[in-house]
Structures are given as structure tokens and as C-alpha cells.
Amino acid sequence: MRLDYPPNVKIIKVPCTGRVDVIHILRALEDGADGVMVAGCMEGDCHYQSGNLRARKRVTYVQHILDQIGFGAERVAMYNLSAGMGVRFAEIAREITEKVKELGPNPIRRAQEASGESTKEAVHG
Amino acid sequence: MVKAKPKPIGEIIDYVKDFDKVLVAGCDGCVTVCEAGGLKEVQVLASSLRLYFNKEGKRKDIEETSLTRQCDREYLEPLLDKIDNYDAVVSLACGVGAQFMAELYKGKPIFPGVDTCFIGSTQERGVWVERCQACGQCIIASTGGICPIARCSKRMLNGPCGGSEKGSCEVSKDTPCGWHLIYERLKELGQLDHFEAPTDPKDWTTSRDGGPRKIVKEDVQP
């Protein structure tokens, strides 16, 4: 389909969003990612029954943590779409990239820049 | 088992804000089961603290560990050599573990990372309920295996009170009336005679009223 989505979005594949835990999202932010989007299957369509529902709860928990530490809950979001919805994926990737751009860089990097420290690569592997 | 819940992160930030090297120490016992203070929760808390302090531009070393149990000396001792590498410890164990740490690691500030709530069981994943108040003299033999001290909001021994309604306690519709449960269970067991026999006032000195308690089992003492 040759769809375009912003090249700064780094994809980390998991067998099911049920594999994504709170700590994975936090570590991505610790490593400098400006935002994290979790893309799960449509609700009711999980191949492992409830992985995407669990993922949503964990994303909500991360948002709650980010709010508590003044990091901005909006940096993290969960979307549901099927494997056949490539167009929607590109659209969502653009949407979240725009939103995160508006929020500005990861506050850690901002603090590092303010103190003159070198910035880390904004990727999480 | 002991049940606890995580403290708000803001409270913990406040405890450790003036320390540079902080150890977040979990416990692999009860608090792991109730998902409040095991290794997983240690990682999440430590990561959240690092995110916060890095955002504030404050350099801090926040390290993570989890001990087999914090309420037993042999599991706390291995950390004795390393404890001076830290300025403070946040213990995610129950109040027992955190206090025992403070007792053993003299001169080291120990902060609680969880609020210890009660002795209870897992109703379903993510839901824990109180079942025992450790009164020191178990009476459930005559109450159908259901404890009126833990399950009746007023700890009545000759219940139910007048507030029991359709199986719910007057304190909240979502709380089953302990004495209703006891009655139904005794009926099922054919032991309603227990229900009719009055219970004498309880000796609360075996509970907290007698001051801090201690158990000595001489046959196993070294």
C-alpha cells in the first residue's frame, strides 16, 4: 500500500499487546521516547482473548503514574485497530506524532539540555 | 497473608527528595502476592522516581532489589555489606518488613512504600478481602468457620445487630453482613444450636489490648 507514517516512530513488535507491561512503557520514556502508543487489536478480537483489554488497563495505569509525577498522561495512548487497517495505522501514527510534538520533547531531555548534558537517543529497544 | 497497597508516588517523592542514593527494596512474600511490593512493583516505582527526578534535573541513583522476605533476619543480612552504598531505603514490604529493616540497618533512614492494610485473601486477581484480625484466640469453631471479629463491622460476638438487611451490613450495601453469613453457614452445617448459645465477653488481652504481642515456642528455639 506504500502508506506514509512519520519516520521517527519506532515500532516494537510484540506477539500481543497483552505482553506490554507498565514497566516497558515507563522504560521507553526513561530512555528518552517523547511518547508511547500501544496499538492493539480491536476489542473483542484478541487472538489471546483479552490481551488488548489488559493492555488498555495497563496504559491507563501508566497514565495515572505520569499524572502523579507531572510527566503528562497524554504522552501515552492506546489505540485499537485490526491488522487489515493499514490506512488507519498510518493515520493514528500521524495523529499521535502531532500530539506529542505539541506537548514538546520528553521532559527528561529538556532538563538535560537545560543543564547542558548530552541527550540520549530517543529510542527504546 | 498480609495485604498492602502502594502509597501515592508523591508521598514517596517527598520522603526521598533530599537523598542522592536510594534503594527501592521489595519483598518476595505477601506483598508480591497482592501486587503491591514485589520486584515488578519495585521496578515500576524506581522507574517512576527516576522519571520524576530526571525531569526535575536532579541527579539521583535509584537502585532496585527484592528480598526473599524482609521479616526474617537471614534474608536481610546479605544486604548489610551493601547498605552503606545508599543514603536511604524505600521498603515495599509490609510494615513488619520495613520496621525490621530499620531495626537491623541502624542509622539508615527507611521509608515505607506501601500502606499495609490487613490479613486477607485473594477474592479474584486484583481484589483482596479482609478475613482475620489476629485477635490471638480463634473462635471460628463455633461460628461456622466465619470470623465475626473480621467480618462484622462492629465485631459483635452475639450478632446480628438491627442493621443487618437482606444479607448486607448497614455500614455498606456492598459489605455482606458477617452474622448473616454465619447464620446461613451454621444452618447449612446443621449447627444452629451454636448460633443460639450466647458467647461470653471476649478476653481482648490476647489482641492488641494487651500491648505488643510475642510468641515464644521453646521447642524450636536454638
Ligand code: SF4
Ligand atoms: S449488619 Fe451485620 S456485619 Fe454489619 S454491624 Fe450489624 S451484625 Fe455486624
